[in-house]
Amino acid sequence: MDLALKIWRQAGPDTPGEFATYIVREVSEEASFLEMLDQLNEDLNNQGEEPIAFDHDCREGICGMCGVMINGDPHGPQSGTATCQLHMRKFKNGDTITVEPWRASAFPVIKDLVVDRSPFDRIIEAGGFISINTGAAPDANIISVPKEAADSAMNAAACIGCGACVAACPNSAANLFTAAKMQHLNLLPQGQPERWTRAVAMVETMEEYFGSCTNHGECEAACPKNISIDFIAWMNRDYVKAQFKNVAKASQ
Amino acid sequence: MDNEQGTSVLTSGEPTGPIENRWDNHRFATKLVNPANKRKYEIIVVGTGLAGASAAATLGELGYNVKAFSYHDSARRAHSIAAQGGINAAKNYPNDGDSIHRLFYDTIKGGDYRSRESNVYRLAQVSNEIIDQTTAQGVPFAREYGGLLDNRSFGGAQVSRTFYARGQTGQQLLLGAYQALARQISAGTVEFHNRSEMLEVVVKDGRAVGIVVRDLTTGEITSHSAHAVVLATGGYSNVFFLSTNAMACNATAIWRAHRKGAYFANPCYTQIHPTCIPVSDEFQSKLTLMSESLRNDGRIWVPLDPDDSRPPNDIPEDERDFYLERQYPAFGNLVPRDVASRAAMRMIDQNRGVGPLKNGVYLDFHSAIERLGKHTIEERYSNLFEMYERITDENPYEVPMRIYPAPHYTMGGLWVDYNLMTSVPGLYAIGEANFSDHGANRLGASALMQGLADGYFVLPYTIGQYLSDYLNTDPVPIEDEAFTDAEDVVRERNERFLSIGGTRSVDHFHRELGKVMIEHCGLARSREGLEKAITEIQTIRNEFWSDLKVLGTSDNLNQSLERAGRVADFLELAELMCRDALDREESCGGHFRVEHQTEDGEALRDDENFAFVSAWEWTGVGSPPVRHTEPLKFEYVALSQRSYK
Numbered sequence: 024m025d026l027a028l029k030i031w032r033q034a035g036p037d038t039p040g041e042f043a044t045y046i047v048r049e050v051s052e053e054a055s056f057l058e059m060l061d062q063l064n065e066d067l068n069n070q071g072e073e074p075i076a077f078d079h080d081c082r083e084g085i086c087g088m089c090g091v092m093i094n095g096d097p098h099g100p101q102s103g104t105a106t107c108q109l110h111m112r113k114f115k116n117g118d119t120i121t122v123e124p125w126r127a128s129a130f131p132v133i134k135d136l137v138v139d140r141s142p143f144d145r146i147i148e149a150g151g152f153i154s155i156n157t158g159a160a161p162d163a164n165i166i167s168v169p170k171e172a173a174d175s176a177m178n179a180a181a182c183i184g185c186g187a188c189v190a191a192c193p194n195s196a197a198n199l200f201t202a203a204k205m206q207h208l209n210l211l212p213q214g215q216p217e218r219w220t221r222a223v224a225m226v227e228t229m230e231e232y233f234g235s236c237t238n239h240g241e242c243e244a245a246c247p248k249n250i251s252i253d254f255i256a257w258m259n260r261d262y263v264k265a266q267f268k269n270v271a272k273a274s275q
Numbered sequence: 276m277d278n279e280q281g282t283s284v285l286t287s288g289e290p291t292g293p294i295e296n297r298w299d300n301h302r303f304a305t306k307l308v309n310p311a312n313k314r315k316y317e318i319i320v321v322g323t324g325l326a327g328a329s330a331a332a333t334l335g336e337l338g339y340n341v342k343a344f345s346y347h348d349s350a351r352r353a354h355s356i357a358a359q360g361g362i363n364a365a366k367n368y369p370n371d372g373d374s375i376h377r378l379f380y381d382t383i384k385g386g387d388y389r390s391r392e393s394n395v396y397r398l399a400q401v402s403n404e405i406i407d408q409t410t411a412q413g414v415p416f417a418r419e420y421g422g423l424l425d426n427r428s429f430g431g432a433q434v435s436r437t438f439y440a441r442g443q444t445g446q447q448l449l450l451g452a453y454q455a456l457a458r459q460i461s462a463g464t465v466e467f468h469n470r471s472e473m474l475e476v477v478v479k480d481g482r483a484v485g486i487v488v489r490d491l492t493t494g495e496i497t498s499h500s501a502h503a504v505v506l507a508t509g510g511y512s513n514v515f516f517l518s519t520n521a522m523a524c525n526a527t528a529i530w531r532a533h534r535k536g537a538y539f540a541n542p543c544y545t546q547i548h549p550t551c552i553p554v555s556d557e558f559q560s561k562l563t564l565m566s567e568s569l570r571n572d573g574r575i576w577v578p579l580d581p582d583d584s585r586p587p588n589d590i591p592e593d594e595r596d597f598y599l600e601r602q603y604p605a606f607g608n609l610v611p612r613d614v615a616s617r618a619a620m621r622m623i624d625q626n627r628g629v630g631p632l633k634n635g636v637y638l639d640f641h642s643a644i645e646r647l648g649k650h651t652i653e654e655r656y657s658n659l660f661e662m663y664e665r666i667t668d669e670n671p672y673e674v675p676m677r678i679y680p681a682p683h684y685t686m687g688g689l690w691v692d693y694n695l696m697t698s699v700p701g702l703y704a705i706g707e708a709n710f711s712d713h714g715a716n717r718l719g720a721s722a723l724m725q726g727l728a729d730g731y732f733v734l735p736y737t738i739g740q741y742l743s744d745y746l747n748t749d750p751v752p753i754e755d756e757a758f759t760d761a762e763d764v765v766r767e768r769n770e771r772f773l774s775i776g777g778t779r780s781v782d783h784f785h786r787e788l789g790k791v792m793i794e795h796c797g798l799a800r801s802r803e804g805l806e807k808a809i810t811e812i813q814t815i816r817n818e819f820w821s822d823l824k825v826l827g828t829s830d831n832l833n834q835s836l837e838r839a840g841r842v843a844d845f846l847e848l849a850e851l852m853c854r855d856a857l858d859r860e861e862s863c864g865g866h867f868r869v870e871h872q873t874e875d876g877e878a879l880r881d882d883e884n885f886a887f888v889s890a891w892e893w894t895g896v897g898s899p900p901v902r903h904t905e906p907l908k909f910e911y912v913a914l915s916q917r918s919y920k
C-alpha cells in the first residue's frame with residue numbers, strides 16, 4: 024500500500040516544530056508501524072534528509088519505550104496494543120496518517136517524536152518500592168499471598184510505563200501510572216509496612232509534575248496493557264486514609 | 276588463517292575443596308571492606324538491566340558511591356524486560372526431587388560440559404536466595420490457590436523449578452531491581468545517568484580507572500573515574516541483525532573493553548532459540564520469541580509428506596511427523612534448545628517446512644486444549660497467544676502456531692575469573708556480558724537467574740577483594756591523559772562516521788553482516804563456510820568505512836550515529852566469532868561444526884582436545900587474535916555424550 028504521513032519534526036527541545044508530509048510506497052501489510060517508519064527513514068537517508076527520531080526497543084509491546092500519537096490516538100487505533108505491535112494491515116492504501124509525539128508539559132520533546140518521560144522515575148523514586156536490602160529476605164514461602172491478591176497485583180504491575188495514559192488525558196494527569204505501581208505494592212502483604220507513607224509520597228510527587236485527574240477515563244482506553252481505572256479509585260482511598268494513618272503512627 | 280595459539284593458560288582463581296563449601300570458604304577468605312570505608316570508594320556500573328540494576332542497588336545499599344549508566348531513557352527499561360518464561364531455582368517446593376546438586380548437574384550437562392564447575396555450583400546455591408529476595412521486593416510471582424508459589428517445568432529440565440510471573444517474568448524481575456535502584460537513587464548512594472552511552476573504557480597502568488560516555492540527547496562527551504568499573508551491558512545476538520533481542524542491544528561496551536585488553540571468551544557460543552515466529556518479509560526488523568514454556572503443552576510437528584499443502588487442521592494425526600517425540604522419546608518436545616533448533620533446521624532442509632515461505636514448523640495446542648480445557652491454556656499463555664495473533668493475524672487456539680529458530684542469547688562474552696573480574700584488573704563483567712556459567716548452551720530460565728546471582732549476590736562480595744588494596748587512594752583524575760586521549764578517540768570516531776559521506780545507511784551494512792553470520796556462523800558451521808564468512812565480513816567492513824552515509828550532527832540526538840558506532844563494533848566482533856568457530860574443531864552445545872557429528876546428526880564433542888575455554892586477546896583490526904585457554908576440570912560431573920533420547 025502507499026501512504027501519506029504527516030509527521031511532527033522538531034530539531035530540538037528549544038526549537039519550534041512543524042508537520043512535514045512524506046509519501047511511503049509499497050508498504051507491506053505484514054510490516055509493523057515502526058517497520059513502516061524504518062522504511063521511510065531509509066528513504067529519507069537516501070534522499071539526504073535526516074531520518075525521523077523515534078523511541079523504540081523491544082518491539083514486542085513490553086518495554087514501554089515506543090509510543091506516538093497516531094491520528095490523535097496514543098499508540099493508534101487498535102486497543103490494548105503498543106505502537107510497535109500495531110501492524111499495517113490495520114490501514115489501507117491511500118490513507119493519510121498523522122504522527123505526533125506525546126503532548127504533555129511534563130514530557131518535553133527531545134527531538135521529533137522522542138519525549139523525556141523522566142518524571143515517571145521521580146514518582147517511583149519517591150516510594151514505588153519495598154524497602155528491603157539484599158540478603159535480608161526470609162524464605163519466599165513464609166509469605167503466603169492469596170492467589171486473588173497476587174493476580175490483582177500482577178494486573179497492576181503489568182504497566183509498561185510508556186506514558187500513553189498521560190498523553191491521552193485532557194489534563195495530562197499521571198494517575199493511572201502512579202496508581203498501577205502503588206496498588207501493585209499496596210495489595211501485597213510485603214507492601215503493607217510502607218503502605219501509607221508510600222501513598223502520600225507517590226501522590227505528592229505526581230502532583231509536582233502532572234495535572235489532576237477529573238475522571239475522564241481516557242487513560243484506561245489508551246493503555247496498551249488495559250490497566251483498569253479501578254486502581255485509581257483504590258489509590259485515592261489509600262491516599263485519604265493515609266492522612267490519618269500517618270498522623271496516628273507519628274504520634275505513637 | 277592460523278591463529279597464534281596458547282600463549283598463556285588462564286587461572287580462574289576458583290577455590291578448591293568440596294564443591295559445596297567453595298563459595299562459603301571463598302567469601303571467608305575474601306578481604307572485607309569495613310562499612311565506614313565503603314563510602315570512600317567510587318564504583319561505576321554500566322548497564323542497568325537485571326544484572327546491572329541489581330548490582331548497583333546492592334552496592335549502594337552496602338554504602339559504596341555508585342554511578343550507573345544506561346543508554347535507555349530509564350532504568351525501568353533494558354532488554355531484560357522482554358524475558359517471558361521464568362527463572363530457575365533449586366527450591367524443590369514441588370517436592371519432585373530437585374536439589375542444588377541437580378540444578379548444578381543439569382546446568383553443566385545442558386551447557387554440554389563447557390562451563391566451570393565451581394561457578395555453576397555457586398549459581399545453583401544462590402538461586403534460592405534470589406527467589407527470597409525478589410519475593411520480598413513484591414515481585415508478583417504466580418501462586419497456587421493455597422497462596423504459595425507456583426512452579427512449572429521449562430525446556431531441558433525434568434523437574435518443575437521455574438518461577439514465573441505470567442508471561443512477563445523478566446519485566447517483573449527487572450521492575451523489582453529498578454525499584455530497589457530507585458530507592459538507592461533517592462537515598463543518594465547511586466547517581467543514575469540515563470540516555471548515556473559508554474563508548475570507551477579507560478585503562479591506566481593496566482587497571483580500569485573509568486569510562487568515557489556520550490550523552491545521547493546533547494552529544495556531550497564526558498569522563499567518569501572510579502576505583503572499579505562493572506560492565507553489565509548484555510549480549511551480542513544482534514550481530515545477526517535479525518534476532519529476538521531488543522533493537523538497541525549491542526556489543527559496544529564489551530568490545531571497547533576487549534580492545535583495551537579484556538579477553539573475549541568463547542565468542543562462537545551463541546544460542547539459536549527454537550520457538551520464534553518465522554520471518555515474513557524483507558523489511559522485518561526483528562524476530563519475536565514465543566516463550567519456550569509453550570513447549571510444555573504444545574506439540575511440534577510437520578507433515579509427513581513434504582508436498583502436503585492442506586491446512587494443518589485437515590491433516591490427520593497419522594500423517595503428521597511429531598519428530599521430536601519420535602527422535603527423543605524421553606524428553607520429547609522438551610529437549611534443550613540447541614537440540615530442538617537443529618531438529619527444526621533438518622526438517623526445513625528436507626523441504627518439510629510449513630507456512631507461505633516454508634520456513635516454519637507447527638507448534639500445536641490442540642491436544643492440550645482438549646485435555647486441559649481452553650481456560651487453562653488461556654491462563655498459562657494468553658498474552659503470548661495474543662502477541663502471536665497480533666503479529667501473524669492467526670488465532671493459535673484454532674490454528675497451530677508456526678515457529679522457527681532465531682538467534683536469541685550469547686553464552687560467550689568477556690572472560691571473567693571466579694570473582695567476575697575480567698583480564699583487566701578493576702574491570703568486571705556480569706550478566707549476559709560475561710561468559711561464565713552456561714558453557715556452550717544455556718538452559719531456559721537460567722539467564723535471569725545468572726544475571727541476578729551476579730548482581731545481587733556475587734559481585735557485591737567479590738569486588739571487595741580488589742578494592743581493599745586501594746583504600747584511601749583517590750580515583751585517577753579525569754584530567755589525566757588516559758581520559759583525555761580516550762575522549763579524543765570517541766570524538767574522532769564520531770566525526771569520521773559523519774564525514775564518510777557515502778551512499779548507504781547503517782542498517783544496510785548491518786543487514787548484510789547479519790546474512791553472512793546467520794548463513795555461516797548460525798545453526799551449522801563448516802570450515803569452508805567460516806573461511807568464506809571471514810573474507811565477506813572484511814569486505815563489508817571496508818565498504819562500511821568508505822560508503823557509509825550518516826546525516827545530521829553529533830551535538831544532539833542522532834540515532835543513526837549511535838547505530839553506526841554499534842555496527843562498526845559488530846563488524847569486528849563478527850570476525851572474531853568466525854575465527855573462534857573455526858578454531859574449535861568440535862561440536863558442542865550451540866556450536867555445531869558439520870565436520871563433527873555423530874551418525875545420527877548429534878553434536879560430537881572432543882573432550883580430549885577441547886575441554887577448555889578459549890579467551891581471545893585483541894591485536895588490532897584484521898590481525899589474528901591471540902588465543903589463551905582456561906582448562907576445564909570436571910570433578911563432580913562425569914563427562915558423557917549428552918543424550919535426551
Ligand SMILES: Cc1cc2nc3c(=O)[nH]c(=O)nc-3n(C[C@H](O)[C@H](O)[C@H](O)COP(=O)(O)OP(=O)(O)OC[C@H]3O[C@@H](n4cnc5c(N)ncnc54)[C@H](O)[C@@H]3O)c2cc1C
Pocket residue numbers: 321322323324325326327344345346347352353354355356357358359360361362444445471472473474507508509510519520521524525527528564683684705706707708719720721722723724726
Ligand atoms: C525475548 C527474550 C526472552 C527471554 N526469556 C528469558 C527467560 O524466560 N528466562 C531467562 O532466564 N532468560 C530469558 N532471556 C534472556 C535474558 O532476558 C537475558 O539474558 C538477560 O535479561 C540479560 O540481562 P543483562 O542484565 O545481562 O542485560 P540487559 O538486560 O541486556 O541490559 C543491558 C543494559 O546495559 C545497558 N547498556 C548496554 N551497552 C551500554 C553502553 N555502551 N553504555 C551504556 N549502557 C549500556 C543497557 O541500557 C541496559 O541497561 C530472554 C531473552 C529474550 C531475548
Ligand code: FES
Pocket residue numbers: 078079080081082083084085086087088089090105106107108183
Ligand atoms: S518498543 Fe517496547 S513496547 Fe514498543
